[in-house]
Amino acid sequence: MKKYTYYIAGFILMFAAVLFVASTVWASPTMGRLLSLPFQSASCGQTGAWNILVIGSDYAELRGQRGSDLTRVVHVNFDNQKVATFAFSRDLWVDTSGLGLTNPTIDATKLGKVFYEARTRSSQLVEKDTIVDGTRTAGRMISKNFSVKLDHYLAIDLNNLAGMIDSLGGLPIDVPTRTTDPYIKIVIPAGQQTLTGAQVVAYARAIPDSDFDRIQRNNLILEALQKKILEPSTLTKLPDMLAKFKNAIATDLTTEQIDQLVCVLESAPAGSMVHELVRKEWTMPGPMGSFQWNKAKVEARLKELEYIP
DSSP states (O other): OOHHHHHHHHHHHHHHHHHHOOHHHHTSHHHHHHHTSTTSOSSOOOOSEEEEEEEEEEOSOGGGOOEEEEEEEEEEETTTTEEEEEEOOTTBEEEOTTSOOTTTTOSEEEHHHHHHHHHHTOOOSSHHHHHHHHHHHHHHHHHHHHOOOOOEEEEEEGGGHHHHHHHTTOEEEEESSOBOOTTTOOOBOSEEEEEOHHHHHHHHHOOSSOHHHHHHHHHHHHHHHHHHHHSHHHHTTHHHHHHHHGGGEEEOOOHHHHHHHHHHHHHSOTTOOEEEEOOGGGEEEOGGGOEEEOHHHHHHHHHHTTSOO
16 A cells, blocks of 8 residues: 555544544554554654644535534644544534625624635635635634634535445444434434445434534544544545545645644543533523523633643
8 A cells, every 4th residue: 555545544534533532442453553554753743732623514505504514623732642622513603703704794603604604705716725715714713712723724525425435335333312303304223234425414414402412423423434444445445535535625734744643643642532512501592593602611621621821
């Protein structure tokens, strides 16, 4: 397998695993062998810490609530080799004044819609470049509302997710409870099964309860995706898949930086990875079906996790 293939594998692994994978997985022999492939450096080659915005963008018109289905910030500390992920519900009410959302002007909206509103206002002609514009504006919104300085971004257009999953032969996953809602028009039964791409997208978008519960379902998908990518038969398919869907992925991370991130993930002590979100108990009902949130409590937790100096 060529070095390019290793880089691609690392890229997808970083996207899936850095979002929500228990740190014990990274200590497993299988992961250790994969991450010791030639593309990895010995010392991680970086100091300090990065905050990386990770967005799973949704450009479809499901429910009419277009935007980012998945918004998280990953904190990577190279000095103590610790990793944290912080998830933000798309229904949080945020201040968007000064972000350039004009014609018409939008000074406040749901967090998930910021990506969509910025993307539709983009003057770029190439679809991937509109994703970048949407992602950068979403990043400025995160910094403005949550006082988190962002260093890098990684975005994937989830409208291509079904095709990606199908190209890998489906996604084995254990669904804890039967899931459906009036919008997805698909019933996902409970139990161990292999979902098609369309079923994965439906499961990711279903909200029979709340967006906080949907975040947990997305966590299950990410865990299942990470396991699927580790299969030897999947690794051989990655270069062709990335070539086919390269315009659906946007990042400012270089090959070397992705290498450094994967190195940290392997080196992080067992049990050191922290997963947090804007908790439901920190919120209250807001405008247009949104949630207003307790800024003091959210920022206090972000400071504890060193997102905020």
